[in-house]
Amino acid sequence: MIRILAVCFFCLLVATLPSGVQASADSVIWRASIPAEPPHQGEVRLIRRDSALVMQTILNSKVLKHVIAAIQKKELRAWPEDREGWVDSRRYSDELYRAYDAVRTNAKDREDKGDRHLRLMIEFVLEERHNFVTFYAPTLTKRGEQYSVQEKKLLKKLNTSRAYLYNNLGEIARDSFQIDEKEALKLMQPIPGGF
Amino acid sequence: MTESPQKSSKTIEILLLWLTGKGRKWSLFGVLAATLFFAYFALQVPIESSNVSMVSHTRELQGNYDSFRKIFGNDEVLLLAITHPDLLEPESLQTIKQITQELTGIEGVTRVLSLTNAEQLVAGDFGIELVPLIPEQGAGKTYQNSITKSLEQNPVLEQLLISQDLKTSIVIIDLTGNIDQQGRGLAAIEKLLSSDYSDKNWHLTGIPLQKLTVSRLIQRDQQVVIPFSTLVLGSLLLLVFRRFSGLLLPLAVMAISLCWTVGIYTLCGLSLNTITALLPPVIMVLSVSTTVHLYNGWLQLAGKPGNPKPLIVEEFRELFLPCLFTAITTALGLVSLTVSSIPAVKLFGAFSALGVMLAFSVNMLMVPALLSYMPLPKTHRRYDTGRLSAVLQTTARLTVNHPRLVLTLALLLALAGLSGLTHINNNTDLIRFVKPTEKIFKDTMFIERAVGGVNSLEFMLTRRDRSTLTRLEDLTRIDKLQDAINDLHKVAGSYSLLSVIKQLNRAETNQEQLSLPDNNESLLYLFDLLETSPNQKQLRKLVSPEFTTLRINVRIKAIGSADTASLVTRIEQLAKRELGNDYELRPTGDFYQVVVDSNRLVSNVVQSFCLSLSMVLMAIYVLFRSFKLLAMALIPNLVPLAWTGGLMGYLHIDLSTGTAMIAAVVIGLTVDSTIHYLARFQREYQGDSKEAVTITTTATGRALSISALVLFLGFSVGGLSSFLPTIYFSLLTGVTMLGALVCDLLILPASLILFGTKEGSTSG
Numbered sequence: 001m002i003r004i005l006a007v008c009f010f011c012l013l014v015a016t017l018p019s020g021v022q023a024s025a026d027s028v029i030w031r032a033s034i035p036a037e038p039p040h041q042g043e044v045r046l047i048r049r050d051s052a053l054v055m056q057t058i059l060n061s062k063v064l065k066h067v068i069a070a071i072q073k074k075e076l077r078a079w080p081e082d083r084e085g086w087v088d089s090r091r092y093s094d095e096l097y098r099a100y101d102a103v104r105t106n107a108k109d110r111e112d113k114g115d116r117h118l119r120l121m122i123e124f125v126l127e128e129r130h131n132f133v134t135f136y137a138p139t140l141t142k143r144g145e146q147y148s149v150q151e152k153k154l155l156k157k158l159n160t161s162r163a164y165l166y167n168n169l170g171e172i173a174r175d176s177f178q179i180d181e182k183e184a185l186k187l188m189q190p191i192p193g194g195f
Numbered sequence: 196m197t198e199s200p201q202k203s204s205k206t207i208e209i210l211l212l213w214l215t216g217k218g219r220k221w222s223l224f225g226v227l228a229a230t231l232f233f234a235y236f237a238l239q240v241p242i243e244s245s246n247v248s249m250v251s252h253t254r255e256l257q258g259n260y261d262s263f264r265k266i267f268g269n270d271e272v273l274l275l276a277i278t279h280p281d282l283l284e285p286e287s288l289q290t291i292k293q294i295t296q297e298l299t300g301i302e303g304v305t306r307v308l309s310l311t312n313a314e315q316l317v318a319g320d321f322g323i324e325l326v327p328l329i330p331e332q333g334a335g336k337t338y339q340n341s342i343t344k345s346l347e348q349n350p351v352l353e354q355l356l357i358s359q360d361l362k363t364s365i366v367i368i369d370l371t372g373n374i375d376q377q378g379r380g381l382a383a384i385e386k387l388l389s390s391d392y393s394d395k396n397w398h399l400t401g402i403p404l405q406k407l408t409v410s411r412l413i414q415r416d417q418q419v420v421i422p423f424s425t426l427v428l429g430s431l432l433l434l435v436f437r438r439f440s441g442l443l444l445p446l447a448v449m450a451i452s453l454c455w456t457v458g459i460y461t462l463c464g465l466s467l468n469t470i471t472a473l474l475p476p477v478i479m480v481l482s483v484s485t486t487v488h489l490y491n492g493w494l495q496l497a498g499k500p501g502n503p504k505p506l507i508v509e510e511f512r513e514l515f516l517p518c519l520f521t522a523i524t525t526a527l528g529l530v531s532l533t534v535s536s537i538p539a540v541k542l543f544g545a546f547s548a549l550g551v552m553l554a555f556s557v558n559m560l561m562v563p564a565l566l567s568y569m570p571l572p573k574t575h576r577r578y579d580t581g582r583l584s585a586v587l588q589t590t591a592r593l594t595v596n597h598p599r600l601v602l603t604l605a606l607l608l609a610l611a612g613l614s615g616l617t618h619i620n621n622n623t624d625l626i627r628f629v630k631p632t633e634k635i636f637k638d639t640m641f642i643e644r645a646v647g648g649v650n651s652l653e654f655m656l657t658r659r660d661r662s663t664l665t666r667l668e669d670l671t672r673i674d675k676l677q678d679a680i681n682d683l684h685k686v687a688g689s690y691s692l693l694s695v696i697k698q699l700n701r702a703e704t705n706q707e708q709l710s711l712p713d714n715n716e717s718l719l720y721l722f723d724l725l726e727t728s729p730n731q732k733q734l735r736k737l738v739s740p741e742f743t744t745l746r747i748n749v750r751i752k753a754i755g756s757a758d759t760a761s762l763v764t765r766i767e768q769l770a771k772r773e774l775g776n777d778y779e780l781r782p783t784g785d786f787y788q789v790v791v792d793s794n795r796l797v798s799n800v801v802q803s804f805c806l807s808l809s810m811v812l813m814a815i816y817v818l819f820r821s822f823k824l825l826a827m828a829l830i831p832n833l834v835p836l837a838w839t840g841g842l843m844g845y846l847h848i849d850l851s852t853g854t855a856m857i858a859a860v861v862i863g864l865t866v867d868s869t870i871h872y873l874a875r876f877q878r879e880y881q882g883d884s885k886e887a888v889t890i891t892t893t894a895t896g897r898a899l900s901i902s903a904l905v906l907f908l909g910f911s912v913g914g915l916s917s918f919l920p921t922i923y924f925s926l927l928t929g930v931t932m933l934g935a936l937v938c939d940l941l942i943l944p945a946s947l948i949l950f951g952t953k954e955g956s957t958s959g
Contacts, residue, residue: 035729037729039726039727039731041727061727062720062723062726062727063720063723063724063727065322066322066323066724066727069322073320116719116720116723
């Protein structure tokens with residue numbers, strides 16, 4: 001009886017914990033501040049979450065609009081019309097701007113008017129059977145150059161093709177971790193569900 | 196005469212007996228040993244590679260400049276102008292691109308900015324984009340039109356990088372503050388341009404190159420002026436004395452005095468600069484003067500019977516005090532320059548005074564000892580006759596027969612000189628220090644004409660409460676101030692962070708016009724953008740990291756320090772009007788320091804001249820103990836200065852670092868002749884002043900004429916210098932010496948005849 005009570009209590013505790021604490025179960029494979037040269041505007045982390053592979057981009061910037069523009073520019077370059085996944089890239093770019101708009105609108109209501117930073121978290125999630133991008137409005141704490149997510153509010157979940165998501169993970173890894181394609185692929189192993 | 200002079204006369208006699216007797220070998224050996232020691236260091240005298248000693252270092256000025264350099268970095272740049280009739284053709288642009296790339300790779304070069312690598316901020320599909328100022332590829336009329344349109348949209352870059360006629364492109368080369376690296380960089384740049392681009396029409400200028408040129412010219416001057424001085428003085432001595440000993444003895448004293456002074460200068464850890472480069476010729480000239488008097492005294496012994504040693508001792512004992520006093524008065528005149536706030540002038544004053552006293556010591560240690568080895572001259576006929584004697588006799592007759600006429604004419608000329616004094620401008624211009632024939636001068640003037648504004652004034656703007664300058668109110672006021680500054684006639688353009696903010700705003704809002712944002716929120720966003728800019732290094736050249744201090748760079752047209760000083764005052768007034776009392780605008784920069792120094796020059800001149808005059812007067816009084824003689828001695832010394840001042844005014848020669856030294860130096864020199872004249876007059880006066888004047892003018896007048904001629908020619912050699920202030924100083928000092936000779940042989944005797952009859956007997 002005591003054992004059952006203990007298990008129930010543990011489950012209750014886990015359910016009430018903030019999602020960020022749950023995310024602490026994430027195993028970070030690689031992390032890097034972006035851009036590589038200061039002043040940094042956030043952090044990119046490659047995460048193993050259970051069997052899923054997650055490329056998490058945390059943005060904390062006073063010029064988020066320009067950071068978003070820079071991401072959109074990179075997307076446009078990486079996904080020309082003749083490349084498979086181009087449509088997903090377009091959809092991603094559109095959602096990214098909407099997510100920024102939502103973050104900006106929310107920021108107008110916040111209490112600390114002196115803080116001009118806007119925060120956005122993007123996750124490219126590659127699971128065994130699912131591939132999607134999620135946009136969050138996170139609450140962050142920062143130690144040194146590393147961020148930890150205290151809370152996150154889901155803004156949008158965008159399902160994409162596996163080809164786009166897998167390849168974009170590689171693109172982001174190469175760009176943010178300053179590594180070549182071979183090293184990026186090595187970091188991403190094993191690919192959940194294979195490719 | 197009191198006991199004291201008798202006692203000192205006895206001491207001098209004992210010293211001279213020792214120097215011509217037992218002690219002569221020791222004395223000569225001591226001089227030789229000291230000369231070898233000092234010569235070793237004198238030959239290694241370094242040359243200043245910057246203009247640091249040409250500007251004063253007051254705490255406030257230096258403090259401002261130090262904090263400016265700490266915040267914004269080294270402000271020294273080179274400007275390279277490349278001219279081509281079809282500058283905007285692809286071929287010309289390719290040349291500029293190639294030069295830009297090659298310059299970027301040179302050690303000591305921190306950044307190169309030209310038409311081919313300049314960038315502009317534009318509104319792109321994804322917000323602000325940094326794109327090349329001119330399109331990388333293209334040809335023909337359309338391409339040129341796109342370039343001109345791009346330039347029109349970026350007026351600040353246009354002003355900086357291309358001339359109005361679109362035929363001259365400017366390449367701005369930022370250099371490191373490290374002097375050694377800078378030197379190597381400059382040499383490499385010059386080598387690159389003169390070897391690989393010798394067929395191109397290029398001009399190079401900038402403060403670092405000006406400093407290097409000054410350093411090279413000083414070296415060149417040392418190689419030319421010293422041998423030429425020796426040649427001129429040697430020829431003159433040979434002509435006057437017609438004896439080898441009359442040539443070798445003064446030259447030896449000259450060389451030894453020079454070795455000692457420059458050796459001590461080097462041992463003090465000092466480097467030669469534009470002004471102290473004058474030390475060798477000045478010391479050579481001044482040291483020879485005492486030797487001329489001593490050697491002339493020895494020649495006076497010609498044909499006298501008996502043992503030569505006692506005769507030499509007797510003659511030199513008479514000459515010792517006048518020579519000592521003339522050396523002291525000359526040194527005092529020079530020492531007065533140490534009140535100057537400019538280090539180079541201070542050093543020149545101190546070391547030339549030291550040189551004069553050392554020369555006196557060398558003369559007294561060497562000349563009696565060496566002459567005691569020689570037999571007395573048998574005759575000295577050539578020296579006693581000739582045109583000079585005829586001229587002196589005519590002069591004596593004129594003063595004796597028409598003293599009032601002489602004084603009236605002198606007075607009228609002095610008044611004319613005084614009226615000319617009012618035309619003198621107080622103006623220092625570092626680039627105009629070098630001759631117009633020098634390449635650096637031509638290049639600088641070319642670039643001035645092409646883009647206007649090689650010289651820059653720097654301003655540091657802060658709020659008095661030290662808060663950030665990020666509010667729209669701040670920037671709007673600063674913008675108005677910059678507009679007002681740009682409207683000033685002598686301003687070629689100004690540059691500040693506002694230019695970048697306006698570009699950012701135009702790109703952010705996709706407007707046509709360059710303007711500031713219309714609300715604080717947008718402005719703060721632009722500052723956020725600046726903070727995240729990858730080009731922080733360039734941003735730090737415009738604003739401090741905390742955004743509390745803003746740099747305003749004002750490029751000014753080719754004007755001297757006088758006009759610049761009034762321009763700075765005008766800008767400060769505009770700042771008061773546009774910014775109010777909440778802001779502080781501090782002028783600074785290399786060029787501004789020169790301007791401040793120039794303004795101080797007049798008060799410096801007055802101070803050093805008053806000091807020089809009072810010390811010299813004191814020395815004359817100590818020697819003659821008569822206020823009346825003192826007053827009479829003043830006239831022939833002040834009148835030539837009035838003449839020289841008038842000459843400067845009528846010839847439009849500015850009062851600058853070099854010419855400002857003339858009065859203080861000359862008063863110490865001209866008084867020497869007055870002292871010699873008065874000393875002889877007192878000796879000759881037997882109740883008849885006319886007779887005493889006639890004898891003094893014809894006898895002492897000869898030595899005075901030779902001495903003045905030596906000084907005139909000696910100083911005139913400085914006319915071969917590469918620096919205009921040095922040339923003016925040398926020539927005008929030489930001319931003043933001739934003026935002083937005229938005054939000593941005309942005004943002083945006329946005054947003695949009219950007012951000084953009793954003075955001859957009172958203190959002989």
